[in-house]
Amino acid sequence: MxxxxxxxxxxxxxxxxxxxxxxxxxxxxxxxxxxxxxxxxxxxxxxxxxxxxxxxxxxxxxxxxxxxxxxxxxxxxxxxFPANTQVALFVSMDVGKLFQLESVQIKLDDKLVANYLYTPLEVQALHRGGVQRVYLGNLRAGTHELVAFFTGQGPHERDYKRGATVKFDKGTEPKYIELRIKDSAGKLQPEFDVKVWQ
The missing domain is CATH 1.10.287 (Helix Hairpins)
Incomplete structure (x- = not known):
């Protein structure tokens, strides 16, 4: 209906x-x-x-x-946002002790779609396992490229700006994409990756 x-x-x-x-x-x-x-x-x-x-x-x-x-x-x-064109982007953090998130900037097909500044309370919520929907929009079917830039402070209070890129295919179903911030214990550095949920 x-x-x-x-x-x-x-x-x-x-x-x-x-x-x-x-x-x-x-x-x-x-x-x-x-x-x-x-x-x-x-x-x-x-x-x-x-x-x-x-x-x-x-x-x-x-x-x-x-x-x-x-x-x-x-x-x-x-x-x-009909299901056949819907795309949603989420930000999550796994442990995140090696990186203090300050902002996220997201581009879809070279078009800026989100630019978000985080408060300390929002970062604490992500540390506790929260997931933030940072963008919800429409995207036509086909192949697309997502680029996410993470800005913040890394180990020894050094300024960090790192990017993560992924190409994905959009069909007739909704597409959910997770931008993840993880700690690399071996490298003692933060890692950033993108996971496309099927």
Missing amino acids: SFFHRLPRAFAGLLLAFAALPSFAQTAAAPAAAPASAAAPAAAPASAPAPSTLDGRIQEVKGDVIRLNRDLLVLEEELL
Whole structure:
């Protein structure tokens, strides 16, 4: 089902959720009626909506809005980046004690597609096993060349700028490519390579 066919149904669900809430006027009128019904205290609590019930409904609507927003983001991504042209690039780090990453620059077919500067917290997340999606775009079928440049500090706080290149074939399926930073224990130097996931 396409994005435009699913969109009205999602909004209809949200409108129904809001319709289930009591109106503001009804909620505001309940406290004003309380002094008039002071002679019959048992009837007042029955006519006013319980705060916990109202809070529960509000939380349900918030949950519906969050789920709807997530679904819309997924549909938008499917619309903008169809599977037959989609290419995604990721950055990961294995140990990474020999290299302090500062930036990554990526070129696809001699065209700059990503240039990212890292904060210390982002580098720590990569050290803990995080994987960052640094680029998502469209690429026609055929043979392509990817060049990635890694900039940072290596052993003995020396400035490093290293590159990694790979040629790959793009078919009708999505293509996922991982830019990996690894430590070479034998050479005591960082290594950079590119892995194309099939």
